[in-house]
Amino acid sequence: MTYEDWFREDRLPHIYCVGCGNGTVINCTLSAVDQMGWNKEETVFVSGIGCSSRAPGYIVTDSLHTTHGRAIAFATGIKMANPDLKVIVFTGDGDLAAIGGNHFIHGCRRNIDLTVVCMNNMIYGMTGGQGSPTTPPGALSTTTPYGSREAAFDLCGLAAAAGANYVARYTSYHVTELTRAVRAGLESPGFSFIEALVQCPTNYGRRNKFRQVLDQIEYFKSHALLVQKANRMREEGKKIPDDMIIIGELARRNRPALGVRK
């Protein structure tokens, strides 16, 4: 069995724009789920509202497409009702960081046994490119036409501080690493949070000097900095440039988890 068996073939091709990274993240997540050897009857995909949250519609397992921002709340309910189910949450940055921020923090605090894959495209892609909490400073969007003045949300730092058991960040360029990270998240009990930075050529890229799809992927490739190297640079007293994206496994701990059968 390969990960392609998890797709709902009659629904493909999906509605994502040309070059959207969400499809890549779905590939990586399904590949990790397939490597775990789970069957389709005991796996549940949950999502909220947004581009990324359309993902469970293309997956053959049971899924919930819930209200905006409440994906983790619904997933908590599923997990508490039947701890034997494997619950994976697909969510976007507007879904998770903006309207669902509190559910996210409390999911981390409870350390409930979920795997949350956040496809962070740094913008509200579906509604026309409004600035989201993770829009980097200086980036243009329809609500920040002179450049965003606000600091962006560090979702991984938030998850690690709130008590998630496994936190990792990769981009849609790093497919093998992302697959490995999702797999590690699925294996570890407790709340696992994987942030995948994805390109949004339609609404983010074309306003921010990434005219072609490949431009933003090249940016991810050249501006990604592995966390081990970042730590080494800090020890040596070197300055890490502000625009670098720190990727890698950012937290792994063993807090007692909720929703795991003893």
Place this chain on the structure above:
Amino acid sequence: MRLVIDESRCKGCNLCTLVCPYRIFRPGTTANRRGVIVPELDRPERCANCRLQHLYGRRLCGVCQMICPDQAITWEEEGPCEPVKVAIEY
């Protein structure tokens, strides 16, 4: 095994041209019936997965398939055919 691009799914983003270590994918030049410029395959028999998947019994490399956002890249079984001499670059 044979590398194929499913033209009914490909949207022409050319992400595969970036990741292939053998540079098998090249940006296409002509639009197909749906108006999508599908990448061209440059000597796809060089693909490591095509040659060695059966020998190793698992998927090798496969980065193009993983990064393809539209799930358009697959490998399909080939029927018996006449042997062709292939120059392999290392």
